[in-house]
Amino acid sequence: MRTGKIEQFKSLSQFKSLKDFNNNIEQWMVDYKNEFTKGEMIAFNRLKRYAAKVYGVSNVSINKLSAISKELDQGGISRSTFKRMLKKAKHFGIITVYDTERTDGSTSTNIYVFNCYSIEPCQKEQEVLQTxxxxxxxxxxxxxxxxxxxxxxxxxxxxxxxxxxxxxxxxxxxxxxxxxxxxxxxxxxxxxxxxxxxxxxxxxxxxxxxxxxxxxxxxxxxxxxxxxxxxxxxxxxxxxxxxxxxxxxxxxxxxxxx
Incomplete structure (x- = not known):
């Protein structure tokens, strides 16, 4: 996948709104929050904040997340902590990771896509209605x-x-x-x-x-x-x-x- 601005990855979003995205994350956390350490939850929440412009999709770098967490006096996020969090999130099905590359073929920042909680595919315009x-x-x-x-x-x-x-x-x-x-x-x-x-x-x-x-x-x-x-x-x-x-x-x- 070719790297680029976050807007070009809108097709990867599985959510109809920011509220829909946050609701799904809350539901994931009901099941799996206790599986993450305090540091891993800091990394998870920072990544989630950078998935708001395109609902549930982020291409933020680990270095940027770490720098921001230090500014917020959260002790920083090491690369190993972020990778541990990511490994767990991928295992539980919360996040899917896509590799990207630059035009010269070198690797670039990954694309992190948060998944819908429900087993059934999310439908962006679906409403629960009773006939x-x-x-x-x-x-x-x-x-x-x-x-x-x-x-x-x-x-x-x-x-x-x-x-x-x-x-x-x-x-x-x-x-x-x-x-x-x-x-x-x-x-x-x-x-x-x-x-x-x-x-x-x-x-x-x-x-x-x-x-x-x-x-x-x-x-x-x-x-x-x-x-x-x-x-x-x-x-x-x-x-x-x-x-x-x-x-x-x-x-x-x-x-x-x-």
Missing amino acids: PVQEDLIENQLNHHKTENKSKTNNKLDIRKDNAIKDIPIEYQDLLKDYGYSPKQIIEFYKCVKYATKYLTYYTDQDKVKLGLRALKQMIINKKLGYKVRNMFGYYTQILHNFLDVDYLQMVRNVTLD
Whole structure:
């Protein structure tokens, strides 16, 4: 691959926006952050910052990253630390590296391409939408699963007595209980909801419940349709953000029409 300005590598980007890129990185970190040392995470985050102009694509040099981290009093990034980070990121599938060369044939700065979290290929204009057929199918699946779980009621924990989830609305807890999720899992799911809406101050607890249940139903139907899920909390977060994006676009369109 011939070296050049970062703009010429736009075709390598797998993301529709900077927000989409950051969301995917957050989901990767849910799975693999603990696999990186403190120094490796500094290297990873510096590289990520240089992948914002072309979403998820960077051609920054190791020397430049190291110099910047020293200026920020982060102790610097050695070449060995960067290479260790890169080796792990490549192994986990987070980053793909492309070699480049100059016109004279000598090697130049590598191209670092961050990958989508989901196993399915990212589609830049894809939105998670429910058709009426999907809605009916979701409800049928929900009702069927609830019936199957009736016999297991006596084996479930009374999570309303668990102090760790006392602030989670009962309506939200009840549906996840019907699907056999543990108190710990319910806590993690609701954390995803709170994180996705943390800047939406106008969202009430009831709004969060509606959004959370809507995303849960979509996740269930996607799994029924054969979608492969690497990490259910990361996948759930992705659906939450997709719904929020669609709702925001609808809100903007309504304001424009008015």
